[in-house]
Amino acid sequence: EPEVTQTPSHQVTQMGQEVILRCVPISNHLYFYWYRQILGQKVEFLVSFYNNEISEKSEIFDDQFSVERPDGSNFTLKIRSTKLEDSAMYFCASSQLAGGGDTQYFGPGTRLTVL
Amino acid sequence: DAKTTQPTSMDCAEGRAANLPCNHSTISGNEYVYWYRQIHSQGPQYIIHGLKNNETNEMASLIITEDRKSSTLILPHATLRDTAVYYCIVRVGTSYDKVIFGPGTSLSVIP
Numbered sequence: 001e002p003e004v005t006q007t008p009s010h011q012v013t014q015m016g017q018e019v020i021l022r023c024v025p026i027s028n029h030l031y032f033y034w035y036r037q038i039l040g041q042k043v044e045f046l047v048s049f050y051n052n053e054i055s056e057k058s059e060i061f062d063d064q065f066s067v068e069r070p071d072g073s074n075f076t077l078k079i080r081s082t083k084l085e086d087s088a089m090y091f092c093a094s095s096q097l098a099g100g101g102d103t104q105y106f107g108p109g110t111r112l113t114v115l
Numbered sequence: 116d117a118k119t120t121q122p123t124s125m126d127c128a129e130g131r132a133a134n135l136p137c138n139h140s141t142i143s144g145n146e147y148v149y150w151y152r153q154i155h156s157q158g159p160q161y162i163i164h165g166l167k168n169n170e171t172n173e174m175a176s177l178i179i180t181e182d183r184k185s186s187t188l189i190l191p192h193a194t195l196r197d198t199a200v201y202y203c204i205v206r207v208g209t210s211y212d213k214v215i216f217g218p219g220t221s222l223s224v225i226p
Contacts, residue, residue, distance in 0.1 A: 037156070048210075091159065100147065101147050102210050
């Protein structure tokens with residue numbers, strides 16, 4: 001069964017460093033998303049992406065964040081200068097259709113630890 | 116904010132059916148009921164969704180009341196691996212429609 005994959009599973013970085021989290025969405029999906037979950041809190045939407053453009057972003061997704069589809073298979077989330085509060089699980093998701101009843105499928109996540 | 120109300124936690128004996136309720140009294144006519152679960156900080160896993168009719172797949176059944184104001188997710192024979200947080204989510208389900216997670220129901224399957 002097709003699935004969303006993410007790398008790395010765990011990333012440790014120093015405050016102020018740049019990190020890139022990678023995702024490979026399901027192959028025939030056209031819509032891509034990033035969510036995050038701070039330990040003990042709810043899963044929160046960050047950004048949606050379609051046709052090489054951001055469709056929607058949340059308040060969390062400030063200028064320190066960017067997303068890119070560098071090729072036909074990868075979808076990345078970059079955090080330019082990490083802060084302690086960026087420590088969280090980051091989940092990538094993808095979906096196929098634009099119509100109602102569409103389903104987003106989530107990857108296993110990347111645990112980001114900022115020291 | 117989430118448009119649904121779920122119990123905070125539930126227990127279920129292993130091998131028995133787990134019935135997880137969800138209230139969504141303000142659901143609109145074009146909104147679907149989706150269920151996801153999250154096992155201990157793993158990625159949310161899609162379970163099932165429906166609009167009006169009851170739905171069944173290999174994982175679960177979804178029973179939606181006729182007035183669509185509430186629904187029940189049924190795991191027919193719960194196993195220890197079904198211990199997770201279950202999220203009931205109401206959304207239109209277009210690809211532009213983000214998934215908004217509430218606190219969900221923490222289901223513990225007990226041996």
